[in-house]
Amino acid sequence: SSEASALVAQDTPSSRSAPAPLLTPACSARVTSSQEDMFASSFTPSRATVIAALACAASTEAFAPMGAAPRPSLRAAAINARGFRTARMAISTDQGQDQGSNARQQQEASVPVRGAAAAAPRPASTKPPIGLWDVLTKYEWGNQDPGVPLPYRDGVAIAAGAAPETTSAVTQAHLDELFANGVVHIPGVLTNEWVEYLRACTDWQIAHPHIWAVPGVASGLYDYIQRSAWTTNAGFAKFLYYSPISSVLAKCAECGWFPEGDARGFHEVRLSTDLLMVNPNKGFKWHQDNQNGPLTSGHGGDKLDALRFWVTMDETPADYGAPVYLRKSHENKLVGKDEVFVSLEAGDLPQYSSDVLEFRPRPGDMIIWHPRSIHKVDGAPDGNWQGGKRRVLGGTVAIDDAKYQGNKKANFADMGTHQLKQDDLLNSPFFPIIYPISDPKERAVRDRGGVGRSFEGFQRMVGTLMSKENMEQFSSWAKVVQNANKVAWTNDPFIKGKPSNDEIVQNGSREHKK
16 A cells, blocks of 8 residues: 555664565555455445444444543652652643643654654554445455565564564563552563564554454544454464564563463463554543453453553653553452443542552553553543554453353454353464464464454354343443542543533542532
């Protein structure tokens, strides 16, 4: 595509004997070969319309809160010795501060990434069109391949089936932080070459949107958001197979939460789900992650079976877009397994609400956290990213001998045709092993389109929509809205707009004058 071709190839280290451009003419080639993907064959406009409408209605991405978030400023912030920022959040709408933050954002945009080559021109828009005719004619179906070459490793091209790249980015201090706080920021995981690879795959995906991005894009929550991108885009699958992120996740499993792998001497890592996110517009208020695939994710079962992750591709703007966590909130006892959005005044969350960790990851950094950790992300004011990008690949991995939990709740990462039954070991090409090394048979199933969403998987998901667990999940935001007056300090961005003049900042939280 012209957008993808506009990306400039990075400098190749002198150790590489055969430099290759980041993008090649193959970048424009796409393959639609999945006979098992429900949309790859017998395509008709009527079928597409019905299924797209159902997907929009069923997807949790479509249940996003509405409205624009005011810009948070950080007060009494301090960076401690372990490298993360502790801060109390206060809301400010001062016009002078807005102008200053815009200037800082423009200045940051001009800074190259960790000494890498200057950033290439970016596509003019990061949000694909979403009209009915656009969906029927401009979105792609089945498997895609952006044709982006993998980075070299030690001057040699990465061979198919190679082990993931090793890294020393994770220290014992990081493991201690993760265990104690429920979240950790690990800087410098990806080299510049890997960052540019991931950016190129992401920009290509935006320019060639997949049909499964329709529910998220239609919600307006992000400019572009797509779950299970690895199943349809070969570039993301290869990133998960060969980049250092699976090595980081396996190392983080040594934090003390997964004794089974500790006893074995290594931790097995399988991908449960991924989520490509570009430019959060409305923000995602205080919540716990719920769409983790068919796992318990810390709710029930005899052990923790999952970790959450983020990989960032861009600088975090000065005044918004940063992930914010409540320290130790993974230890809460009262947030149910099927809840998404939460009130910080409910249950036992008040004891965590004043101890906030706010991270500003740079390109190539990772954030790892416990699935029960309470966190949020504030979007750009009025959804205006001023031509910039905040691209993230996130997801959930299953650790060690995780078991399939897919009976009761709609899992949008579990819509394929497989033979797994409740409590079976999660050994399947639909949840591929990525550490200690990927499986060639599982890779082959993915490459021929065998892990795509199917009509059988869609029926299984729809069959769970009326379950008690699913209704609790979809109603969690409604519960917060119904108690708007009680939790206005949490949800003003979506319910009341800008803070009223009678609000004050006291002890690090917003309160109403009595």
